[in-house]
Amino acid sequence: MNDNIAIIGAGNSGLTMAAYLSLNGHKVRLWNRSENTIESLQKTRIIKYSGIINGEVKINLVSNDIKKVISNAKWIFITTPADSHYEIAHLLAPIIEDKSIIVLSPGRTFGILEIESILKEHNKNNIVAETQTIIFTCRKESSNTVNLLEIKNNVLLATLRIEDTKKVLNELPVCIRANFLPANSFFETSLGNVGMILHVAPLLLNTGWVENEETEFKYYYNGITPTIAHFLEKLDNERLEVAKKLNIKVYSLIEWFDNTYNVKAKTIYDCINQVNSYRIIDAPKTLNHRYVYEDISTGLVPLASLGTKLGLDMKLSNLIIDLATELLDYDFRKNGRDISKYDLTKYLNI
Secondary structure, three states, X not given: OOOXXXXXXXXXXXXXXXXXXXXXXXXXXXXXOOHHXXXXXXXXXXXXXXXXXXXXXEOOEEEOOHHHHHOOOOEEEEOOOHXXXXXXXXXXXXXXXXXXXXXXXXXXXXHHHXXXXXXXXXXXXXXXXXXXXXXXXXEEEEOOEEEEEEEOOOEEEEOOOHHHHHHHHHHOOHHHHOOEEEOOOHHHHHHOOOHHHHOHHHHHHOHHHHOOOOOOOEOOOXXXXXXXXXXXXXXXXXXXXXXXXOOOOOXXXXXXXXXXXXXXXXXXXXXXXXXXXXXXXXXXXXXXXHHHHHHHHHHHHHHHHHHHHOOOOOHHHHHHHHHHHHHHOOOHHHHOOOHHHOOHHHOOOO
């Protein structure tokens, strides 16, 4: 119970993780690059939480000094959007201690390879794990306040080596250990990335409402209509085809809703409308949001690239990438996660 834990990122997931682990008796330090984001929290170190639990808790340290935060840490949970993994890995690699275990929460698609490759450049051999998704359905309401809506079940976790996966799961903080399941390989967590299906297309297809300053709407309940949900089912099929081509078992999005939220339905639309915690989640007010930049750059881009390499027609994935590229004048393929840098044949015969 005395493990030192470093949380990287003070956003929705990071702030919630810091509060929850502290509440369960762990020594938690929280890092955020921007001091403005954590300025008030630094003074009190108190995080207030509401939702399925209510109260407040004091954490050990809040700082933008990453060396101080990760010093003597057994666990380093990286909770930032995955498109910052590259930058954060370069900050960590020169200073990380041998005993520290990194958990990407989540890794999105092949985040584990990105982090591992940078650590190797610095001759570091730390265990790196990635999760399929974050375990919390949560929202940050202010710099020191979070709303914990739900704790997910059966979240897959993987490392590059099955023996390391077992070690991580056996040693994770007890309060979150039961929420994770071991994946057979990181391909299951990376191709199990459902964020790239749920986040990007609905936001882009609601651009007019997102940018309308007079309109507010609930992202899942209002923004994902039956037609958009049906499109997501077809987009999800492309993800499943990539996994099938590699002989990797991943859950469909409908199966994921069942495993994660105990929702049983035959369509994505009906699944979404049975998740009570989705009822209060507001839509972003801009396209300059992690639902676009993170989930395309570290989701759809590597997925489409791998699918194309395998000879699949990734028509819908490429359609969404192209639409975002034109709407935002940003080259997502050029700036996205480049899987050609990684030797996937070490792990699968592609």
